[in-house]
Amino acid sequence: MKRKKILAEVQPGIGGEVVPHQDNSFLYTEPTTCTGLWLALEDATIINGCIWAIPGSQKNGLVRRMVRGEGGVSFDRPSPTYNQNDFVPIEVKAGSLVVIHGDLIHQSFENQSSKSRHAYSLHVVDTDGCKWAPDNW
Template identity: 85%
Template sequence: MVMGLPGSLSPDQIKFFDSQGYLVVESFASKDEIQSIMVRMDQLLDRFDCSTASIFSTKNQKQHTDDYFYESAEKISFFFEEKAFGEDGNLKQPKQLSINKVGHALHELDPVFKSFSSSDKFSGLLRSLDYKKPIIIQSMYIFKQPGIGGEVVPHQDNSFLYTDPPTCTGLWLALEDATVSNGCLWAIPGSQKNGLVRKFIRNEEGVTFDRPSPAYERKDFVPIEVKAGSLVLIHGDLIHQSFENTSSKSRHAYSIHVVDTDGCRWAEWNWIQRKVDPEPLYAS
């Protein structure tokens, strides 16, 4: 563990993360950094051709999985909300208010997102979590649109981004205040200690889970309400979710997922199967 570096965690923070499976790091991003990220996304949306996008759903993942989704692992791709379209098949509102997320290689292909994602404070944070040779395996700009922002059902990140041994950590940055009313994260504290529940398998027929989802009790989840600029660390085995955004306020976030490549094997059944290996953020 290396302390004293930009972004590095204190022993108390690491203890909380190990115990609860998540951690809120307040004021991780400055107002200028947030504005830079959001302005850049506005520019990408302005240039985006609606006819090239797909629909994203955590409820009907097999139905909505296609080549566009697979290829997004190494591209900047756009995914619509399920409720963005009317019965006539046309968008019910402007494209800027219809997009669910943009992913999954913003950190790699866009200079603004790349500069932020590879900054020293991310490396310092990961060093304090004992990552030896970390890579960002995916990045997403998530909109959680007012009124139609879709539910993300309970899940574990290791189901989708599995290494042997498991090493995934989610780094979820609030670009706007995230509250119960506009669809903040919810988690079952300590649930990461129970290990991985199921795996999201890619094969010749598409993608599917290897077993049904367990039933979860709403009372076991706690809301993780955070201010803009706060970073939420999410253990790869933590059960977490977010509900629909039925409010009039959006809940923009930038999320990256990191895995270690030092002595760890990327699963051949993960949905992400890259043609070019990502560059490590650093090598200890």
């Protein structure tokens, strides 16, 4: 029992802010095929930094890409400004898998609570019938 208490005390505040983005921006294929898999190892709530998303935003296509060039890595256009009121929280219990369309605009806020929020994040792309962009970062 003491071990559980120590783990809970050691891990508060884990999880930094992730600014609004689309996964296809970073893992670009033609056609776009990136899918994010986010497995909550602990409950993810508004208090400890769950994912927030703009419902239906995946229907509007890719906003911008991160590309690799001679000068390094940069975005091909400026970051859009999003209305924070358009985002909704995706609170899930430990063991839940959140599947994220590559064009879905999503973010998370820094975990400033005394409770941890560990998760595994994995991104997959189709390996058949699509082309991996040579200028991906």
